[in-house]
Structures are given as structure tokens and as C-alpha cells.
Amino acid sequence: MAHSTTKHHFEKDTETWSVLEKTLPEGARRMLQQALEYEIEEYLEKYASHTDEKGRRLIVKNGYHPPERLLLAWGPLL
Numbered sequence: 001m002a003h004s005t006t007k008h009h010f011e012k013d014t015e016t017w018s019v020l021e022k023t024l025p026e027g028a029r030r031m032l033q034q035a036l037e038y039e040i041e042e043y044l045e046k047y048a049s050h051t052d053e054k055g056r057r058l059i060v061k062n063g064y065h066p067p068e069r070l071l072l073a074w075g076p077l078l
Contacts, residue, residue: 021074
């Protein structure tokens with residue numbers, strides 16, 4: 001088996017990393033938001049048949065809270 005003797009040096013290109021540091025948190029936020037919304041819809045569908053004596057659903061989505069800030073390794077998510 002041949003081994004490479006070439007050494008790779010990775011330098012931090014500030015322009016590229018600046019774009020990544022700005023893009024990654026927003027992409028992660030959107031991905032988490034979509035996953036949570038999917039779980040909520042799935043849960044609501046699962047319990048849609050649960051109703052009270054007047055026929056009203058017992059499990060409903062009742063609004064939104066203000067977004068929370070999540071702190072990740074590279075900084076805040078929101």
C-alpha cells in the first residue's frame with residue numbers, strides 16, 4: 001500500500017469562513033424549524049380523532065412563542 005508523503009496545509013480563508021459563519025446558523029435554524037413543524041403536524045394528525053363531548057378537538061395548535069436563542073459551538077443560532 002502506497003502512502004502519500006504530500007502534506008496538506010489548510011488555511012483559514014477569512015472571506016470563505018465569513019460566508020460560512022453567516023450561512024450555517026441560518027440553515028441550521030431553518031432545518032430545525034422544519035423538523036419541529038413536521039413533528040407538530042404529525043402529532044396533530046395522530047390525535048385528530050380525540051374530541052370532547054361537543055366534538056371539539058382536545059389536541060390543537062394554539063399559537064407561537066417568540067423565538068428562543070440557542071447557543072451552539074460557533075455562536076448563537078438566532
